Amino acid sequence: MKFQDLNTAEERIQLMEKLSETFLSRAGKNDEEGLFPFENIKELKESGYTSLTVPKRYGGKEISLSEFLCLQEKIAEGDGSTALSIGWHMGIIKSLGEKNNWEESVFKDLCEEVKKGALMNNCATEPQTGSPTRGGKPVTSARKEEGFWIINGRKSFTTMAPVLDYFNVSAVIEDSGEIGNFLIPRNSQGLEIDETWDSIAMRGTGSHDLFLKNVRVKEEALVELFQPGKKGAAGWLLHIPACYLGIAQAAQTYAINFAKDYSPNSISGAIIDLPNVQQKIGEMELELMRTRHFLYSVAKKWDEANDETRSMMQPELGAVKLAVTNAALTVVDLAMRVAGARSLSAKNPLQRYYRDVRAGLHNPPMDDMTIQALAKSAIK
Template identity: 65%
Template sequence: MDFQSKATLEERLLLMDELSKRFSTRAHKVDIEGSFPFENIQDLIDTGYTALTVPKKYGGQEITLLEMVQLQEKIAEGDGATALSIGWHMGIVKNLAEKELWKESVFEKLCEAVSKGALVNAAATEPTTGSPTRGGKPETIAIKKGDCWIINGRKTFTTMSPMLDFFIVSATISETTQVGNFLIPRNLEGVIIEETWDSIAMKGTGSHDLHLVNVVVDNESYVEQLGREAKRANGWLLHIPACYLGIAKAAKKHAIEFALTYSPNSIDRPIVELPNVKQKIGEMELKIMQAEYFLHAVAKQWDVSDEQDREKMGPVLGAVKLTVTNAAIEAVDLAMRIVGARSLSLKSPLQRYYRDVRAGIHNPPMDDMTVQILSSYAIQPYQPL
């Protein structure tokens, strides 16, 4: 099985469907143990999936955002934690390629490593700053010493930390007001993972704390100065709603299969024939259908837009995330109402879907920020000149 040899999205989706079914068989054990899906991530590496967003000039496939979103949905149908984890890696590589944010030689080296199976994620959230999208300044400090930087700090929610090879760490530049990103390899002295992840949702993401204790990196590792320009639109973040949509689809499948086979002796036929159950199935399908069309349409719009038009898409990208994640929560709730009390059993995947899907509320951008942006977006055309 090799994604790199598949020429079409349809072929890649078929391959991912095989992997997703495999992930599904492992999901319960990972969730119950609160462990990490090492086998799933390794399968994605071994099949070449993790290099699909690498630019073609560096040996990758440079897949479109729409392709990435659909593949991420399919992963999430098998295991949401695996999808959310690998989605950060896939999206970050795509974003760096599209926006050309780093010095080309540095990005090329990263792509070479990714093509060989390396994984990367950002480490930006801190205990006292909360989500970086709310503008908190990092307390992680980078001090310049000769041709090197010495970095100290602590990051939280470092998703996929058990298998990451590189961390993109935001830090305040000592004795300045500047904030920058540093590319830090895992194998450096002073890079420490503290296993703090105890969330009841997305238990398998391994989103532990990252401690940086006198970590020394060269000057080339200072890859990006932040805050020099207005915040740019980020199409790659659509991997987040794609994950939760995939979970909702898995919940729908489970609920319908249950309704087709469960026949209590009080009615002597499958409950799928009951009007109230059909009503819930129809409502669930409508929510998923609306979410999917919105997500896919905006991903496609991103793919066909030039850089100037993409920068105008911030409000609609936020609207997609808000709409899809909330629709996914509602769809999973409907699935649980169809199945009834059995959905609360640890043996039922629905209780995991229910916990996992709610994590979407806390992924960026946050709903309240999106609504405020949409308000300004709606008012702006009517403002007097």
């Protein structure tokens, strides 16, 4: 069954729930062995998921932000790493379709490739810049030579590096000092992946380093110019909180199932009936409900807004990300308290969720920047 053959969001969500069950069955082994989830990504491609955000004008489904987030949340219930990985690709294509700021023929050609299964991601972070959202300039450079761009540099945190077909690399143009993004195909000479990803969180994202040594690309590879730290409001980045919400949901589901089954001989029945356990389950439910409402009401606002309203939504988009990722930490913590010491077993999925949700703090925008933006917006 393909996503493209389904007419409603509900049907597509049901299909994703099925795929996600398989992802969950693989997540423990992938995490333990630090493997990239190749099979999950292959199945997402084969199901047609990876082209759902292609604009209708290029033959895609152009799903709404709300539906995209819901599908991403479902993926993350099965495997957080798979969700975060594919979320970048899906969200970037969605955002490019909305902003329409690339040369039309370049984006159209990319969309044609995406419909055949091609994957892309932004490669913005460098060891020297830290989080690029804070305004650090890339050290990676581009210079013009006989009608071609020659790119040199190194990127860190290149999520999905093992399977990317296109790397959208930020670089400073040597002559002008301007900053641009360059769309670089995987088979370019001088492009290498250094398998540096040793994070204990989101182990399956394959977020390795990317090396570019005299990589030669065509003139039209320069797809956009921008100012670091000033990219504007980005609804698509809500795939990040959707991912961590999905992981938190998986933790609550695990804790409830555990509590239904666990029956120590100090009580008759299972611990699910105990007030101290129900207190924690209720607290988890409150966090999930509160943040899910927040996430989807802001997504709906984005879906229904015009460009001007969207451009003013940065503080609330950041607030959603902050609220959801921090709530996810709380939910996983509560789930682990329900399961007790077993939650710390290497075989228990809760310890994976515990590590994975920590990564949310270090995806953009960072909490201190959001609080600053909210303060500025309140003062204004």
